Amino acid sequence: RKEVEQDPGPFNVPEGATVAFNCTYSNSASQSFFWYRQDCRKEPKLLMSVYSSGNEDGRFTAQLNRASQYISLLIRDSKLSDSATYLCVVNFGNEKLTFGTGTRLTIIP
């Protein structure tokens, strides 16, 4: 069975802090990895794709560890607008995306 596991949280973090999420996936042959962000009652929006070499986009850094089958997301200098649910998403080599349950993050002023 192809699964994506995340800690659902919630994570309550003061503004300006650094926060990290991890996600594990079940299939070593997985092909594509993503972090999506979902605000309450809204659609998932792509935050960033995750590459084996790791990648950074401003305050956000994503890492992929294929040997251990986990993906991480690091948010530096967190802002109030970062409050959302962060979805770990894997494409196991077929047409569909498999979503984790999401990790809820609240940034506290």
Added chain:
Amino acid sequence: EPEVTQTPSHQVTQMGQEVILRCVPISNHLYFYWYRQILGQKVEFLVSFYNNEISEKSEIFDDQFSVERPDGSNFTLKIRSTKLEDSAMYFCASRGPGPNQETQYFGPGTRLLVL
């Protein structure tokens, strides 16, 4: 920036009724998807569609469900006889050629409530 659109934003229906959810994918995209999210649960794949046929479907996508691309722009999901457990947010997504061709872009969703 082009985006996926969906109508209606909300739909309330009686159990046993048919509903059609509509989506307009991003114009040059070739792959289309429906997902659903029951309140408080994870997003789940329903079906993918390419070249005018279903390319993959989940076990949720039973005979009550069907998809269609009736013209060059719309992509619809029909539920023939709705059940209470069909109440969920339904998201359409599309992806296409280009540098981000693996990325699926989601519409704002249709919230379906079956009474």
